[in-house]
Amino acid sequence: MSLIVMKFGGSSVGSTERMQRVARRIADYKEAGHKVVVVVSAMGDTTDDLIDQSKLLNANPPAREMDMLLTVGEQISIALLSMAIDAIGLKSKSFTGWQAGITTEAVHGKARISDIQPDRIFAALDSGYAAIVAGFQGATEDGDITTLGRGGSDTTAVALAAALKADVCEIYTDVDGIYSTDPRVVKCARKLDEITYDEMLELANLGAAVLHPRAVEYAKNYNVNLVVRSSFTQNEGTSVKEEAVMEQGNAVRGIAFDKNVARISILGVEDIPGVLAKVFGALASNGVDVDIIVQSGTQDGKADFAFTVTLTDKDRAIGIVERIRAEVPYREVTSEENLVKVSIVGAGMVSNPGVAAKMFAAIYEQGISIKLVTTSEIRLSVVIGAEHTQDVVRALHTAYGLDTAEQAFVGGPQDRR
Amino acid sequence: MSLIVMKFGGSSVGSTERMQRVARRIADYKEAGHKVVVVVSAMGDTTDDLIDQSKLLNANPPAREMDMLLTVGEQISIALLSMAIDAIGLKSKSFTGWQAGITTEAVHGKARISDIQPDRIFAALDSGYAAIVAGFQGATEDGDITTLGRGGSDTTAVALAAALKADVCEIYTDVDGIYSTDPRVVKCARKLDEITYDEMLELANLGAAVLHPRAVEYAKNYNVNLVVRSSFTQNEGTSVKEEAVMEQGNAVRGIAFDKNVARISILGVEDIPGVLAKVFGALASNGVDVDIIVQSGTQDGKADFAFTVTLTDKDRAIGIVERIRAEVPYREVTSEENLVKVSIVGAGMVSNPGVAAKMFAAIYEQGISIKLVTTSEIRLSVVIGAEHTQDVVRALHTAYGLDTAEQAFVGGPQDRR
Numbered sequence: 001m002s003l004i005v006m007k008f009g010g011s012s013v014g015s016t017e018r019m020q021r022v023a024r025r026i027a028d029y030k031e032a033g034h035k036v037v038v039v040v041s042a043m044g045d046t047t048d049d050l051i052d053q054s055k056l057l058n059a060n061p062p063a064r065e066m067d068m069l070l071t072v073g074e075q076i077s078i079a080l081l082s083m084a085i086d087a088i089g090l091k092s093k094s095f096t097g098w099q100a101g102i103t104t105e106a107v108h109g110k111a112r113i114s115d116i117q118p119d120r121i122f123a124a125l126d127s128g129y130a131a132i133v134a135g136f137q138g139a140t141e142d143g144d145i146t147t148l149g150r151g152g153s154d155t156t157a158v159a160l161a162a163a164l165k166a167d168v169c170e171i172y173t174d175v176d177g178i179y180s181t182d183p184r185v186v187k188c189a190r191k192l193d194e195i196t197y198d199e200m201l202e203l204a205n206l207g208a209a210v211l212h213p214r215a216v217e218y219a220k221n222y223n224v225n226l227v228v229r230s231s232f233t234q235n236e237g238t239s240v241k242e243e244a245v246m247e248q249g250n251a252v253r254g255i256a257f258d259k260n261v262a263r264i265s266i267l268g269v270e271d272i273p274g275v276l277a278k279v280f281g282a283l284a285s286n287g288v289d290v291d292i293i294v295q296s297g298t299q300d301g302k303a304d305f306a307f308t309v310t311l312t313d314k315d316r317a318i319g320i321v322e323r324i325r326a327e328v329p330y331r332e333v334t335s336e337e338n339l340v341k342v343s344i345v346g347a348g349m350v351s352n353p354g355v356a357a358k359m360f361a362a363i364y365e366q367g368i369s370i371k372l373v374t375t376s377e378i379r380l381s382v383v384i385g386a387e388h389t390q391d392v393v394r395a396l397h398t399a400y401g402l403d404t405a406e407q408a409f410v411g412g413p414q415d416r417r
Numbered sequence: 418m419s420l421i422v423m424k425f426g427g428s429s430v431g432s433t434e435r436m437q438r439v440a441r442r443i444a445d446y447k448e449a450g451h452k453v454v455v456v457v458s459a460m461g462d463t464t465d466d467l468i469d470q471s472k473l474l475n476a477n478p479p480a481r482e483m484d485m486l487l488t489v490g491e492q493i494s495i496a497l498l499s500m501a502i503d504a505i506g507l508k509s510k511s512f513t514g515w516q517a518g519i520t521t522e523a524v525h526g527k528a529r530i531s532d533i534q535p536d537r538i539f540a541a542l543d544s545g546y547a548a549i550v551a552g553f554q555g556a557t558e559d560g561d562i563t564t565l566g567r568g569g570s571d572t573t574a575v576a577l578a579a580a581l582k583a584d585v586c587e588i589y590t591d592v593d594g595i596y597s598t599d600p601r602v603v604k605c606a607r608k609l610d611e612i613t614y615d616e617m618l619e620l621a622n623l624g625a626a627v628l629h630p631r632a633v634e635y636a637k638n639y640n641v642n643l644v645v646r647s648s649f650t651q652n653e654g655t656s657v658k659e660e661a662v663m664e665q666g667n668a669v670r671g672i673a674f675d676k677n678v679a680r681i682s683i684l685g686v687e688d689i690p691g692v693l694a695k696v697f698g699a700l701a702s703n704g705v706d707v708d709i710i711v712q713s714g715t716q717d718g719k720a721d722f723a724f725t726v727t728l729t730d731k732d733r734a735i736g737i738v739e740r741i742r743a744e745v746p747y748r749e750v751t752s753e754e755n756l757v758k759v760s761i762v763g764a765g766m767v768s769n770p771g772v773a774a775k776m777f778a779a780i781y782e783q784g785i786s787i788k789l790v791t792t793s794e795i796r797l798s799v800v801i802g803a804e805h806t807q808d809v810v811r812a813l814h815t816a817y818g819l820d821t822a823e824q825a826f827v828g829g830p831q832d833r834r
Contacts, residue, residue: 069496072489079486
């Protein structure tokens, strides 16, 4: 008998039929003798509908009231899912965030979980109930209702799994698991059986939006055994854990890419002390998230440096850079769009010196110029023109030996004979 | 500066425009320097929509989960109303039932309030906020979410007014106040300025469904100054209080009628001890509410008695009576539909012996036979054929001097000159 935490997103419970299918999956585990805790998001469009309603009354509603409004989405889901389980003839109890003992910091819209006291969940499990918990929400110590922000239901599931010392935390999504790259771009992308937390973190941050980075971080910190799998099939998913078995001895596990990127260059900056701190301090305090930062060497007391931001932040970032010109004198600020950041990710990269060279060679062979490079222990990212995305991702996928033998034949079944 | 509790029902907040109108009314009080607590119901069809959704998953959903589901209706209302008040530029905080400190007994679907600890409401008021509280809901001591059943929002408002020692509790509805009888039946029905709790209780129980009887009872027990008024006009409403000034020295305040009534007669009952207890005990334990009970004298050791139930309970009541025939021997059970119970209500009736005679005379003059009579200190009810409803209610309204002079002319403006 195991204690299993299952998490279902909004599309998994978006209709009566889907809700019933989820209930059936939960029943399978219960009937097999497991203790089951289920975290569920708001159904389909509920959250968007509520936001639309609020905007009619207040263009800029107070965050506290917005949390009060939006948390009903998950409350509807848990009640209905619990009824669906009861209809199968099994015991089920639903719990809001505060009822599940989830305390958060006193911030609205993006609170972090500060504590979980899951006494009521344990009591329900011990009495033979499935415990259905509202994702994405908690309450402050003073009893105000809060939300955890984007990806909050993943975080609820992982945090509960940690607090309950669950044997596994299964995240059900509309994909089969984590792929070596986006299967829409590379047909022979491979589903990974295992991946490390760190690799997952890099992939999640880089746009493979299956699992929220905060949830992965939480799982890593509390060593939660995480599995990403499909809510529509019975296929095994991808296991996310501390150490993952390397497949085929590949140093690179996956290839991520992100087109939501703009480059800003500040040229001819007076190389006075604290220049970087001033520039990036001003950007941070205005809420602009900077990703890659590259500084080339100085020349005649002047430096050039470049950084990337999301497309939506570009104009704001340029405005901020222009406003601080008096403090940080420079010759010119330029910017560029239509870019893509392509990253190779793998825990084995650090001990594998040839990995980077192979990436540069693969890109060079295609006659593509690299605009920015940045590295971490388990990631290497390049920024190139967006028009090269498919070619480069495919070339890298092949170069690192990630193509599946089976799906590499794109012709059809008869070709495989 | 007063502390005012305002209660708005579902139709008062059923659209964006109505929500904004309610916010404006709250703002008027706040701007006049009052402390304002607002109790609000679910918007328009929200509750019915949620019930429909649940039925698709479970024909007989657990009551605990139904409460979890339905309470989101009020939670949506409080959040949106709070946002509408904020949009006017005034401070507002919403509270669910449990946040408002409303504890109920551990029953789902129709819990009674057992305690209110309104510390957070007081704190919000002291900090200059309007406190917007979800009606119809509370939580058990163990933290399970409960609902108060039909008319629950009225009860929430009155109970909060009592706990907060509010100066007044205003119930906003779609009518101007309490009328001497249904204005759809009697055009010259008069709006009452004042009415006693007891009179209101009799009228509420008798089908003038403006205020829920439980709320009136609560108001009476805690001496809450209650006002019923329209959410669509600025007209003064009807004040419900311990002692009401009698208008024109009328002993009768209002005339109620209720067509949801069936008569059941048990004839030739062996007059053995405990007969009544056995019959009505069996009915009560099967959930049949009995209203009027009349027993005529015994003859030859046999008694006839009759009672009324709602139309929906009629067949079930007859079934129960037939099942206990072995225990309570009787000759025959009969029943009758198409009836109306007409009641005159007035706190002054008890000290006014001619009141009953006048009623019987008015009915007799129309050649109508009375089938049952029952009295309380402040009420006298007769059951007659439903086809006489309009004639009898109009005749009584005139006989007791309740017609308004102005509206008694039904011809049109030119007739009044």
